[in-house]
Amino acid sequence: xxxEKIAQSVIAVTARELNKNTDQIKEEHHFAxxxxxxxxxxxxxxxxxxxxxxxxxDEEQALxxxxxxxxxxxxxxxxxx
Amino acid sequence: MNTYKKLSVNQIExxxxxxxxxxxxxxxxxxxxxxxxxxxFTEFFGKVTxxxxxxxxxxxxxxxxxxxxxxxxxxxxxxxxxxIANIGSAIRNYNIEDNVIIQNVxxxxxxxxxxxxxxxxxxxxxEAGGREVTLYEDLNAQFAYxxxxxxxxxxxxxxxxxxxxGHIKTKNSKAGKICNFAQIIDCGALTNVNVxxxxxxxxxRELYNGTVQSCxxxxxxxxxxxxxxxxxxxxxxxxxxxxxxxxxxxxxxxxVGKSLSAExxxxxxxxxxxxxxxCSIFAGPYSVTHHKSTLLIAGLxxxxxxxxxxxxxxxxxxxxxxxxxxxxxxxxxxxxxYLLLESHxxxxxxxxGKHKTNVNIxxxxxxxxxxxxxxxxxxxxxxxxxxxxxxxxxxxxxxDQRRATLKRDLIIFDVFxxxxxxxxxxxxxxxxxxxxxxxxxxxxxxxxxxxxxxLILRKGIKYYSLAIDRYLIGKVMTKIxxxxxxxKTWKDVIKLFQFDPExxxxxxxxxxxxxxxxxxxxxxxxxxxxxxxxxxxxxxxRSLSRAYESYYHDEWKYICSVxxxxxxxxxxxxNRELMSELVNRWETAAVSLNALMLEDSKMEYGKNSKIxxxxxxxxxxxxxxxxxxRGNFENNLTINNLxxxxxxxxxxxxxxxxxxxxxxx
Numbered sequence: 001x002x003x004e005k006i007a008q009s010v011i012a013v014t015a016r017e018l019n020k021n022t023d024q025i026k027e028e029h030h031f032a033x034x035x036x037x038x039x040x041x042x043x044x045x046x047x048x049x050x051x052x053x054x055x056x057x058d059e060e061q062a063l064x065x066x067x068x069x070x071x072x073x074x075x076x077x078x079x080x081x
Numbered sequence: 082m083n084t085y086k087k088l089s090v091n092q093i094e095x096x097x098x099x100x101x102x103x104x105x106x107x108x109x110x111x112x113x114x115x116x117x118x119x120x121x122f123t124e125f126f127g128k129v130t131x132x133x134x135x136x137x138x139x140x141x142x143x144x145x146x147x148x149x150x151x152x153x154x155x156x157x158x159x160x161x162x163x164x165i166a167n168i169g170s171a172i173r174n175y176n177i178e179d180n181v182i183i184q185n186v187x188x189x190x191x192x193x194x195x196x197x198x199x200x201x202x203x204x205x206x207x208e209a210g211g212r213e214v215t216l217y218e219d220l221n222a223q224f225a226y227x228x229x230x231x232x233x234x235x236x237x238x239x240x241x242x243x244x245x246x247g248h249i250k251t252k253n254s255k256a257g258k259i260c261n262f263a264q265i266i267d268c269g270a271l272t273n274v275n276v277x278x279x280x281x282x283x284x285x286r287e288l289y290n291g292t293v294q295s296c297x298x299x300x301x302x303x304x305x306x307x308x309x310x311x312x313x314x315x316x317x318x319x320x321x322x323x324x325x326x327x328x329x330x331x332x333x334x335x336x337v338g339k340s341l342s343a344e345x346x347x348x349x350x351x352x353x354x355x356x357x358x359x360c361s362i363f364a365g366p367y368s369v370t371h372h373k374s375t376l377l378i379a380g381l382x383x384x385x386x387x388x389x390x391x392x393x394x395x396x397x398x399x400x401x402x403x404x405x406x407x408x409x410x411x412x413x414x415x416x417x418x419y420l421l422l423e424s425h426x427x428x429x430x431x432x433x434g435k436h437k438t439n440v441n442i443x444x445x446x447x448x449x450x451x452x453x454x455x456x457x458x459x460x461x462x463x464x465x466x467x468x469x470x471x472x473x474x475x476x477x478x479x480x481d482q483r484r485a486t487l488k489r490d491l492i493i494f495d496v497f498x499x500x501x502x503x504x505x506x507x508x509x510x511x512x513x514x515x516x517x518x519x520x521x522x523x524x525x526x527x528x529x530x531x532x533x534x535x536l537i538l539r540k541g542i543k544y545y546s547l548a549i550d551r552y553l554i555g556k557v558m559t560k561i562x563x564x565x566x567x568x569k570t571w572k573d574v575i576k577l578f579q580f581d582p583e584x585x586x587x588x589x590x591x592x593x594x595x596x597x598x599x600x601x602x603x604x605x606x607x608x609x610x611x612x613x614x615x616x617x618x619x620x621x622x623r624s625l626s627r628a629y630e631s632y633y634h635d636e637w638k639y640i641c642s643v644x645x646x647x648x649x650x651x652x653x654x655x656n657r658e659l660m661s662e663l664v665n666r667w668e669t670a671a672v673s674l675n676a677l678m679l680e681d682s683k684m685e686y687g688k689n690s691k692i693x694x695x696x697x698x699x700x701x702x703x704x705x706x707x708x709x710x711r712g713n714f715e716n717n718l719t720i721n722n723l724x725x726x727x728x729x730x731x732x733x734x735x736x737x738x739x740x741x742x743x744x745x746x
Contacts (some may be wrong), residue, residue, distance in 0.1 A: 020684065040451065040463070047536035051521075056543070059543075059674075063676055
């Protein structure tokens, strides 16, 4: 999948789960510190990404993703064109 | 050999000169080395024996001659080298053993028909009654569990109470007992109270109708301002600071203080109860409440921790306080949390916020129940990777305060056990069903009085699966590692999984207030009590001890009984390839849970944890202040243990697969 499409999906899911507008979300945003995703919200976010991209994520790998841009890169690698 | 003799004329003369009186001097008998000069300002009533009194006792650093000073003594046997001084009214009907100190006590009296707390009936769990527990010396968490939670079997209850009454009869005595080396100093009245060896009662306000069990290796302490009525206290307990307890049992090694108010409650081994109010609770081992404004009422707890301001209400409708709560082992309630009873909280779950529905999450262990906009939301399995859960597993055995040789409560400490794993297996089935049945456009579903976000169902299934894999396959690997020397072929390995099922069900387990055991074991005990094969307390104790001792044996039977179903294979297929698949699965599970836990613990060192540090200073000083106070992530013991565990997890599969190369087809 193209990075741009993945970016749109990541931002849309993040906005929906964290109750934000899509234009409030930037690639450099840290999920916890900038977007207020506490540990409970983080779990919902990971579940939402899994469903969005129809994936079952390796927990250890998923935990390394801390920012919106990091998530876009992570899913870009996982989802081939 | 009776070495007591009547007083000589000379001894009576000395006693009279020392301002002593007796109703009848002929009823006073004394030891061979009795010194009458060490009895002053004392009046004797009825029969009294006094042992030798030629030693000294040490009180507050002073060496004071044994003897009796300023006291009225009625119908007492006083042992050797006892010191009694300044008794307000009298010491009546007591057997006082050797080396006892009784000083500044307003009265020490046993009334006719006293039973010293034995036979007191208290209303636990349900404040309005129906789950009564009879108190007696030797009570433990398991005996109480059988009394409180097997009420559906009337015949069993009748037989159990008969057995208890028989046991209580053996404790009956017309006289009270102050055992060797006990000290009762600066106290108000003690009425109908037995005091065990080496117990220290110092400054208590009133003790009425009870027994203070104590032993030389674990003396019990009752301190300043304490009021105890209708009670049994166990060895090594420490009760202090104006606490008021009525109709209570306090277990071995428990700590009570800071003005706790308690009634109709059981606190078993290693409980800590300070400042709070407790009413009609069955606190299994390691239940803890430390804060003011906490009310624990009408509930079953064990390995429980109450945050400040925890509140429960058991008065849901208008028919009285008839509702009850079940908090299975390992639960925590956060600050200002509230639960409406009836509620049933699964093991190792955390409750945060106020919950005004009846919560029933019995089969969703290790969950987080939180409040969002007034609603109750559950994240099943989230507490599996809380760093707190990891700490709990290790801390309880290390915090066992019991020093008595006989440990009364039978405790299995394991966080992951057939009891919790079976709940996770059942919980996973529930979540899978809910996930399958819920359309994608639905955001939240309702289950057991709480909301669960649809997406979270998926994560709960995953978390439970990881924990189940880590436990079951981990146990299999350990079994093979332990027996590798005897395993020449895969047939030998398969034999490890064969057991005589004895027509019993191995996936049903009961947590008997600390003792994890097959439900079948409990049922067998119940049947044996009903048929009177068990008719003595000692026999019941032995049966429970057997259940305790067979835990790891039964645990392995459980694993054998579920493994094939869980991983969809049969034991006769077991070979290196299949084992390799299982080991890979274990590694994924163990690594994932370790990583999740490490991530959870990182939050303890994240930006939000540093808010109150380096006040008015720049970021660098904030960090330095934080490191000085809290230490850094890399040096934290729990973090280091998690990192160490990670290295071991990564190493173990390779070593295991290398090890089983020696097993031939």
